[in-house]
Amino acid sequence: MQSTVNYLWHTDDLLGQGATASVYKARNKKSGELVAVKVFNTASYLRPREVQVREFEVLRKLNHQNIVKLFAVEETGGSRQKVLVMEYCSSGSLLSVLESPENAFGLPEEEFLVVLRCVAHVNALSGPKDSLPPKVSPRHEAVPGQRASSPLSAVAGMNHLRENGIVHRDIKPGNILRLLGEEGQSIYKLTDFGAARELDDDEKFVSVYGTEEYLHPDMYERAVLRKPQQKTFGVTVDLWSIGVTLYHAATGSLPFVPFGGPRRNKEMMYRITTEKPAGAIAGTQKEENGPLEWSYTLPVTCRLSLGLQSQLVPILANILEVEQAKCWGFDQFFAETSDILQRVIVHVFSLSQAVLHHVYIHAHNTIAIFLEAVYEQTRVAPQHQKFLFEGHFWVLEPNLSAQHIAHTTASSPLTLLSTASETPKGLAFKDPAQDIPKFFPKVDLQADYTTAKSVLGAGYQALWLARTLLAGQELMLRGLYWCVETFQATCRRTLEVTRMALLFLSSSLGTERFSSVAGMTEMQELKKVTELRSRLRALAEALSRCSHSITESQTSLSNLRSELLKNRDQVHADRSIQQIQYCLDKMNLIYKQFKKSRMRPGLGYNEEQIHKLDKVNFSRLAKRLLQLFQETCVQKYQTSLVTHGRWMREVHETRNHLRMVGCSVAAYNTEAQGAQESLSKILDQVSHQLLQDRTREAQVSPPLTAPYPSPALTDLVLQMQELCEEMKLLAFDLQDNNRVIEGLSRPPSAPDS
The missing domain is CATH 3.30.200.20 (Phosphorylase Kinase; domain 1)
Structure with a gap:
């Protein structure tokens, strides 16, 4: 003590x-x-x-x-x-978090943003203010007179080191400690200021501190390679360390790795960092004396969304620059990281592509900017974008603020329905079984621990992918189900309008008053009545065909709906996630024992035999886990993509068919309206002419027996007037029907936000 x-x-x-x-x-x-x-x-x-x-x-x-x-x-x-x-800080460091097999391929997006907030807030302004203004890209559009909200005292935190003129000089995951807040959230704190010092804006230093994997190449050259050089270092060397730290947090690996590792091949490590092309964020050497391979994007195994990657990669590319003249300053770094942290995430599931996107957008931007951001990720042009949310069409007016967009989550995203048909591509991923190491036959405690850790990391990656693939299947089925429901509603409304028009036409064509008129007068206009009635009969037959076609679409949609519900039940009944988790739990127990054993100088005979059995069991569990992932999760997902593509084609065909039928019904209604108006005019003329003729007859030869017109003629006039009124009402109803039909091609207005 x-x-x-x-x-x-x-x-x-x-x-x-x-x-x-x-x-x-x-x-x-x-x-x-x-x-x-x-x-x-x-x-x-x-x-x-x-x-x-x-x-x-x-x-x-x-x-x-x-x-x-x-x-x-x-x-x-x-x-x-x-x-x-x-x-x-009771939860270790960021390094211990990254060393955990669960994070072998990097942090989840939510946790990475917490780390970014900590690193950016504390470190970004540790150097002098840049002489140049911060870079602001065109996407950072602000509404005049409206200020962006600061994320968790970003300005105050980042100014803290700057105002005190302090440079840390040893930024790395091991010096970023973690503790849990009252609500279980991670809080990261920078520690170990043993290498820190106060530095004026234009002051340089010559002493070398830091951990070699995270050192700026100029410092690495002198501190690690021991080469004499007269270079001085400014406060921006922290930016290089921040870049390596952020890359490590995003991917689980260091960005610059020579063959054999950074500490075994120091000359090549220095060469990679100094020969790195502009824009590259990583460099590796996979074979001894082999060529260098450069990466300009984060690896496919990274768990960050493409939306966040597109924001992060330019930052990494501009702070992982050897030449300080090309490297960003702290103001630029702050501007870009702060910009990310001030954005809100809108989750968008592209139903046509079967891919979930994270769209980072400022709340004060317009929806037009959001639609353009969706286009950048999906390549679906704004004019072809239709959105569903919680089963209803959601209209996004381009001129409104993005604050009107619904609150989304990964499990409850906006569903993007493209009006252009395409083949679903699904989630791009790398099989965790690739390049997985195997145990050596002999007992080597350190090597066995390292192998178990790598295999367990691949197992956790398989679990994360399995959950992601299953969630993708659920989103595919849910989005299609919503499409079917909305199209069935369209069918019902179109069918109702069509049947209403048929009812009026049948009522008009079924009356015998036309023949009564034709039998009692020789007026020329009445010859047109027969033509109009023929025309109306043809329209009635066309509307009947439309009605039949809509009914067939309803049947097809009902069948698709049944298939979707059946597949949804199968997805919910899937137990592969639980089986993979069971294997992982068993493997984790063995891994922890290996971790403990590696600290010992050796094992006794009985302990060694148990260790060998543990290796066999660990390998068996790993094989079972990867088999579950490949033969159950991946195969089901690939099958679901093929089925989803077929269903999407059916949905597109149905939608196009309903649009054509709707247009036809609208056109027939318009034509029927015109025919009814023409017929109404003729009947008006006939009625008026009959009254005039009767008046003239009464004036020329008054009746001998009664001062009233004959009952037959009086009844005919009344019938004509009544028929005229019916025609006017029918024309009005058909006009109203057309407005309904036109509305079917447009989604209803979005609910109030």
């Missing part, structure tokens, strides 16, 4: 160790509160006095939510060693 006046710790509770100090978990003697104590060793006192006190002075000046707090500076009782009493 060791102690200071107020704190107590055991040397077994080691949290970390460096060249000049060790960090332990300790407790306050009075309150029992857990803290971390940094105890400096004898070697630390060999440094110049100003270097020894630098960390104390730096930490005393800093006070920020993403920087580990300094509580006190005390001394041990016997040796009087200096002790820094600091905030205790």
